[in-house]
Structure formats: structure tokens, C-alpha cells
Amino acid sequence: MKVEHKLIRSTLYIGLSGELDSSNADYVRGKMDELIENSIDRLVVDLSMLDFMDSTGVGVLLGRYKRLRAKSVPIFLASPQKGVDKVLTLSGVYDIMPKISN
Amino acid sequence: MENFMSLKIYSKPGNETFVRSVVAAFAAQLNPTMDQINDIKTAVSEAVTNCIIHAYAGEKPMADCPITVDVLLDGGTVHITVVDEGVGIADVEAARQPFFTTKEGEERTGMGFTIMDAFMDKLDILSGAGQAGTVVRMSKIINAQCSMHNAQ
Numbered sequence: 001m002k003v004e005h006k007l008i009r010s011t012l013y014i015g016l017s018g019e020l021d022s023s024n025a026d027y028v029r030g031k032m033d034e035l036i037e038n039s040i041d042r043l044v045v046d047l048s049m050l051d052f053m054d055s056t057g058v059g060v061l062l063g064r065y066k067r068l069r070a071k072s073v074p075i076f077l078a079s080p081q082k083g084v085d086k087v088l089t090l091s092g093v094y095d096i097m098p099k100i101s102n
Numbered sequence: 103m104e105n106f107m108s109l110k111i112y113s114k115p116g117n118e119t120f121v122r123s124v125v126a127a128f129a130a131q132l133n134p135t136m137d138q139i140n141d142i143k144t145a146v147s148e149a150v151t152n153c154i155i156h157a158y159a160g161e162k163p164m165a166d167c168p169i170t171v172d173v174l175l176d177g178g179t180v181h182i183t184v185v186d187e188g189v190g191i192a193d194v195e196a197a198r199q200p201f202f203t204t205k206e207g208e209e210r211t212g213m214g215f216t217i218m219d220a221f222m223d224k225l226d227i228l229s230g231a232g233q234a235g236t237v238v239r240m241s242k243i244i245n246a247q248c249s250m251h252n253a254q
Contacts (some may be wrong), residue, residue, distance in 0.1 A: 021118055021119060021147055021151065022115060022118060022154065022155060023116040023118060023119055025209075029209070052144075052147075054147040054148055054151065054214075054217070055148060055151075055210075055211045055217055056151060056210075056211075058211045058213060059208075059209040059211045060209065062209065062211065063209040082136075082140070083137070083140035083141075083143075086140070086141075086144075086221075087144060090213070090216065090217060090220055091213050091217075
């Protein structure tokens with residue numbers, strides 16, 4: 001599981017690659033929280049390299065959403081693969097974190 | 103096609119990753135599509151994660167925390183049974199509801215059984231309060247023609 005990031009102007013891009021489940025959720029959560037401490041206007045989570053995610057991953061995204069909502073920073077979910085997209089759609093996540101294509 | 107496998111493994115973080123890969127590789131004999139494989143992987147991951155997070159949340163020695171995963175390929179259908187011997191589910195009907203979780207503060211979504219239900223064709227949960235353990239049985243039709251042929 002890899003967490004990469006880049007900051008372009010005030011947009012933070014976080015790229016997740018590998019398989020996100022309960023075995024590495026704490027790592028991803030910690031890494032993302034470290035990154036979103038910076039002052040940003042929006043967060044784009046790039047899911048194009050994420051091969052697998054279950055409901056534990058949905059929990060990680062929702063947790064970050066709650067943190068950033070307190071600072072009025074929106075989250076966008078970019079280019080999920082088909083399987084990840086199915087989990088996110090079923091969980092209703094796109095209602096609060098819109099899906100975008102990169 | 104008929105085939106069977108059984109896997110017994112410790113309740114240990116990281117094993118959900120292993121189990122879903124093994125089950126997906128075994129079910130590949132039915133020539134599933136990529137989408138079907140992903141459905142199976144996701145459902146198995148949810149079931150095994152439940153064992154690790156809920157059934158065996160306490161500090162017991164790992165040898166006392168087995169998870170058993172049986173996979174039966176029958177015709178064109180895959181039947182998966184995930185069994186733990188830990189803390190059971192007091193109210194199974196409530197647990198099946200979307201967003202129901204007993205671990206509110208830990209960023210759990212309560213979507214596990216909802217995902218298993220949606221990604222598989224059949225889901226049965228046998229459990230109870232206390233140290234009842236839980237049996238999760240789920241089936242998915244991979245190749246309907248093959249399944250019908252076998253039933254005849």
C-alpha cells in the first residue's frame with residue numbers, strides 16, 4: 001500500500017495505490033491526516049492506482065471527510081477502478097465526496 | 103465442475119488480504135469475469151475483517167482465534183463459508199442493516215453485510231449473543247448455464 005502526494009497551488013492530491021483494507025487502514029489514515037494538516041483549499045484523492053478497497057477503506061475516507069468538513073475543505077474522489085467504484089457507489093460516498101475523472 | 107477447499111487461519115491483520123486472494127484464485131476455475139472476481143474478493147474481505155475486528159477483538163492467544171474458510175465450487179456456483187468461534191452477533195437482523203455498527207468511534211462504516219449481500223447472490227448469517235461464534239454463508243452464481251445443467 002502506497003500513499004503519495006503532491007500539492008499544486010492550494011489543491012492537495014493524494015494518490016493511493018495497492019489494496020486498502022483493515023491491515024493497512026491505520027497507516028493510510030495516519031499518513032493522510034499528516035498531509036491534510038497543511039492549509040489547503042481542496043483534497044483530490046486519486047484512486048486510479050487503487051486495485052482493491054473494502055468497507056474499511058470507505059471508513060478511512062469518511063473519517064478524513066469529517067476532519068476536512070470542519071475546515072470547509074471539500075474532497076473529490078478521482079478515477080476509481082470498477083471494483084472500488086462499486087463499493088463507493090453502494091456506500092453512498094459520492095453524495096458527499098463527488099467523483100471526478102483525472 | 104465440482105471442487106472444494108478448506109482453509110484454517112489465525113485471526114490476524116493481514117490475513118484478510120491473503121484469504122481473499124486464495125479464494126479468488128480457487129474460484130478462478132469457474133472462469134469468472136474480472137467483475138465477479140472482484141465481487142468475491144470484496145465479500146470475503148468483509149467477512150474475514152468482521153472476524154478480526156468484531157469476533158476476536160479481545161486479547162486472546164492467536165491459537166484460540168481460528169477462522170475457517172470453506173469454498174465449494176458446485177456447477178457454476180461458488181459457495182463460501184466463513185466461520186469464527188469468537189463473540190457472536192446479538193441481533194443479526196440489525197447487523198444486516200446498512201450503516202449499523204457497534205464500533206461508532208473507530209471509523210467503521212457498518213457496510214460489511216450490506217456489501218456481502220449486494221456483491222453475492224445469497225447471504226445467510228448464523229450467530230447469537232455471547233461466545234456463540236458466527237457462520238457466514240454466501241453464494242454467487244458465476245455461470246448460470248452450468249449451474250442449471252448441474253441441477254438437472
